[in-house]
Amino acid sequence: MLQRVDVVVVGAGFSGLYALHRLRERGFRVRGVEAGAGVGGTWYWNRYPGARTDSQSEVYQYWWSDELLEEWNWTEPFPAQAETERYLNFVADKFDLRRDISFDTRVVSAAFDDAEQEWTIATEGGETIRARFVVMSTGGLSAPMLPDFPGREDFRGRFFHTANWPKGGVDFAGQRVGVVGTAATGIQVIQTIASEVAHLTVFQRTPNYTIPMRNPKYDDAARAELRARYPRLRERVNETFAGFEYDFAPDDFLALSPAEREREMERLWADGSLSFWVGSFTGVFFDPAVNAVFSEFVRNKIRARVKDPKIAEKLVPKDYGFGTRRVPLETRYYEAFNRDNVLLVDTRETPIERITPTGVRTSAGEHALDILVFATGFDAATGALSRIDVRGRGGLSLKELWARDIRTCYGMTKHGFPNLFMTMAPLSPAAAFCNVPTCSQQQVEWISDTIEHVRDRGRKSIEPTAEAETQWVAHHDEVAAATLAMKTNSWYVGANVAGKQRRLLPYAGGANTYRKACDDLKAGGYPGFTIL
Numbered sequence: 001m002l003q004r005v006d007v008v009v010v011g012a013g014f015s016g017l018y019a020l021h022r023l024r025e026r027g028f029r030v031r032g033v034e035a036g037a038g039v040g041g042t043w044y045w046n047r048y049p050g051a052r053t054d055s056q057s058e059v060y061q062y063w064w065s066d067e068l069l070e071e072w073n074w075t076e077p078f079p080a081q082a083e084t085e086r087y088l089n090f091v092a093d094k095f096d097l098r099r100d101i102s103f104d105t106r107v108v109s110a111a112f113d114d115a116e117q118e119w120t121i122a123t124e125g126g127e128t129i130r131a132r133f134v135v136m137s138t139g140g141l142s143a144p145m146l147p148d149f150p151g152r153e154d155f156r157g158r159f160f161h162t163a164n165w166p167k168g169g170v171d172f173a174g175q176r177v178g179v180v181g182t183a184a185t186g187i188q189v190i191q192t193i194a195s196e197v198a199h200l201t202v203f204q205r206t207p208n209y210t211i212p213m214r215n216p217k218y219d220d221a222a223r224a225e226l227r228a229r230y231p232r233l234r235e236r237v238n239e240t241f242a243g244f245e246y247d248f249a250p251d252d253f254l255a256l257s258p259a260e261r262e263r264e265m266e267r268l269w270a271d272g273s274l275s276f277w278v279g280s281f282t283g284v285f286f287d288p289a290v291n292a293v294f295s296e297f298v299r300n301k302i303r304a305r306v307k308d309p310k311i312a313e314k315l316v317p318k319d320y321g322f323g324t325r326r327v328p329l330e331t332r333y334y335e336a337f338n339r340d341n342v343l344l345v346d347t348r349e350t351p352i353e354r355i356t357p358t359g360v361r362t363s364a365g366e367h368a369l370d371i372l373v374f375a376t377g378f379d380a381a382t383g384a385l386s387r388i389d390v391r392g393r394g395g396l397s398l399k400e401l402w403a404r405d406i407r408t409c410y411g412m413t414k415h416g417f418p419n420l421f422m423t424m425a426p427l428s429p430a431a432a433f434c435n436v437p438t439c440s441q442q443q444v445e446w447i448s449d450t451i452e453h454v455r456d457r458g459r460k461s462i463e464p465t466a467e468a469e470t471q472w473v474a475h476h477d478e479v480a481a482a483t484l485a486m487k488t489n490s491w492y493v494g495a496n497v498a499g500k501q502r503r504l505l506p507y508a509g510g511a512n513t514y515r516k517a518c519d520d521l522k523a524g525g526y527p528g529f530t531i532l
């Protein structure tokens with residue numbers, strides 16, 4: 001069956017839901033397509049134990065409806081997965097979004113028809129949709145990575161990737177469980193299930209710097225106080241480097257005395273949020289000397305919580321600096337390693353050799369397991385779109401282009417791909433250096449305004465020139481080169497995917513600077529873009 005609409009929006013997470021709503025409000029016929037059975041995106045798929053936001057709920061929400069802000073009550077600063085999923089369902093119901101979304105429908109290809117200047121979108125189930133514009137809101141962290149350890153198919157127990165967690169949950173009681181991966185996801189899983197399982201084996205390759213989360217429940221008084229701040233907060237998040245309420249201070253940290261430094265770091269630490277990172281000093285991000293002081297401070301915090309000094313040293317990162325990889329918040333994570341039923345296996349010392357029918361074998365021997373959990377991350381920013389066969393003008397393959405050189409124009413458009421828009425894509429802050437809802441809303445607004453611009457002028461297509469894209473990439477790379485993140489291996493630079501080009505995936509000039517650049521582009525009538 002062929003459907004014809006103005007815009008197809010792929011994905012019904014934070015970005016896709018808003019894109020669908022906003023474009024519909026502007027009079028476009030829109031079709032949403034979602035692989036999951038419900039809305040939520042990340043918050044639909046990642047229902048693993050302990051999943052919750054690392055952004056405060058008051059900045060992890062939509063700002064575009066006063067009614068919504070009035071009606072929705074957050075229960076705590078860092079809500080669990082189920083609450084954020086409920087919120088997105090509430091939004092979908094309130095704005096009647098579901099009627100325009102095809103659920104359980106996976107897009108397999110999108111091809112641009114040069115003659116008609118339209119896209120043809122094909123789904124796994126054989127459906128075809130024709131649309132002038134496509135908005136790919138497929139998520140920056142939605143293409144899961146499973147390491148190809150030999151023997152994976154032989155495992156006779158149950159195994160799960162955290163991003164594909166069963167809806168009914170998993171009963172861990174009495175089970176011997178192994179977790180591979182100790183970053184943002186693995187940490188949440190480990191700290192949550194350590195007390196539920198019979199035995200937990202944690203396979204750690206790289207330890208992470210973390211910050212202890214402070215998450216007291218909100219009561220009515222706290223919520224009223226927050227609501228009173230919403231008008232300012234909705235502006236504030238757009239003024240900061242990373243889309244949070246807090247921001248880097250430009251002050252010279254090294255000019256402070258050792259006692260003042262300590263006091264400042266303790267003050268930030270006590271906030272129990274990512275403010276210790278992206279609300280601290282700009283130098284943490286760019287200056288190795290500042291970074292070294294913060295790194296040692298966090299190392300000592302970890303050491304103080306682990307009883308066995310040998311285990312503590314394994315949990316302390318030493319070969320890269322604080323905040324050059326994503327810093328997770330944690331709750332009693334280190335105390336898990338003080339428990340008798342938890343074993344830490346350092347896979348740098350004793351690498352995983354294979355999965356066996358009954359567990360995991362490292363170079364030091366076998367660990368018997370009933371359940372194996374992979375918290376092994378994602379092919380970030382490029383992964384979701386590379387798993388769809390996206391073809392631009394003359395059959396150009398996005399996957400093939402990105403396999404050689406990950407380029408976009410402002411992280412939302414691509415030369416050779418007219419009328420294709422992306423959210424959370426490479427070379428925008430949304431790809432990692434931003435509180436997602438802040439950057440996602442900014443991108444959706446820019447994209448829908450741009451689509452409207454084309455329609456209102458009676459035109460059919462818009463596409464960045466090769467020169468405009470080259471300029472953006474050069475600017476991106478120049479800013480990236482100044483960051484410490486560029487020098488550390490992580491998914492930020494594609495180091496977790498074999499063969500992936502090393503380029504900083506997020507734009508590091510700041511969400512605030514980026515917003516202004518996008519606004520200027522729009523106000524200037526899209527210089528560097530061809531509008532036909």
Ligand code: NAP
Nearest residue numbers: 052053054147181182183184185186205206326375376377
């Ligand atoms: P990740 O940061 O990519 O971490 C993957 C983990 O798996 C790492 O510990 C990695 O070790 C390990 N791993 C991967 N392949 C391995 C192998 N072959 N052998 C041994 N270990 C292996 O993925 P993630 O933890 O899912 O987090 C991804 C991002 O999602 C986060 O950075 C964050 O942006 C987002 N997230 C957010 C939240 C939140 O807001 N609360 C929660 C979860 C995730 P190496 O470090 O050595 O590669």
